Amino acid sequence: xxxxxxxxxxxxxxxxxxxxxQRAALMxxxxxxxxxxxxxxLSQVVALPVSQAFEIPTNLLIQIALQQHKTVVVPRVKxxxxxxxxxxxxxxIYSKSKFxxxxxxxxxxxxxxxxxxxxxxxxxxxxxxxxxxxGGGYYDRYLERSLGYRLGVTIELNWKxxxxxxxxxxxxxxxxxxxxxxx
Numbered sequence: 001x002x003x004x005x006x007x008x009x010x011x012x013x014x015x016x017x018x019x020x021x022q023r024a025a026l027m028x029x030x031x032x033x034x035x036x037x038x039x040x041x042l043s044q045v046v047a048l049p050v051s052q053a054f055e056i057p058t059n060l061l062i063q064i065a066l067q068q069h070k071t072v073v074v075p076r077v078k079x080x081x082x083x084x085x086x087x088x089x090x091x092x093i094y095s096k097s098k099f100x101x102x103x104x105x106x107x108x109x110x111x112x113x114x115x116x117x118x119x120x121x122x123x124x125x126x127x128x129x130x131x132x133x134x135g136g137g138y139y140d141r142y143l144e145r146s147l148g149y150r151l152g153v154t155i156e157l158n159w160k161x162x163x164x165x166x167x168x169x170x171x172x173x174x175x176x177x178x179x180x181x182x183x
């Protein structure tokens with residue numbers, strides 16, 4: 001079994017090595033890949049991460065979801081171990097959290113059972129739906145309280161056919177994983 005810490009370092013390095021051109025291509029690929037999914041088409045409330053500089057850009061997907069009149073919710077850290085999802089609009093004001101992640105300053109908190117569809121961030125994903133996150137367990141704790149559809153999105157370098165790391169009982173699996181190819 002591979003060590004999760006080592007895999008996290010490797011995945012972060014893979015993401016950081018993406019060029020500006022590759023990030024732009026991924027930003028365009030993401031909404032196309034997600035919009036094809038029947039679960040997305042049927043969803044009313046979608047949880048989307050606000051991407052950090054090294055991640056697959058989610059800003060275009062967020063804009064498209066808002067244009068499709070979906071209720072878009074993004075995460076905000078509530079305590080050292082818990083997060084909540086806040087409904088946003090195009091006018092939402094954000095501030096950087098202590099982790100350096102943009103979070104909405106204000107907004108309505110949406111209950112976990114009200115969210116139909118999650119795009120779940122992560123560093124490594126496997127075809128069998130397993131995920132290595134950033135190590136804080138925020139998404140694992142939140143997802144265990146929700147029945148929403150879970151989509152993992154990753155680049156080819158951070159995807160494996162089968163999880164070859166220790167999967168813990170608290171790790172929440174994905175319903176589907178999409179791998180994007182930076183051009």
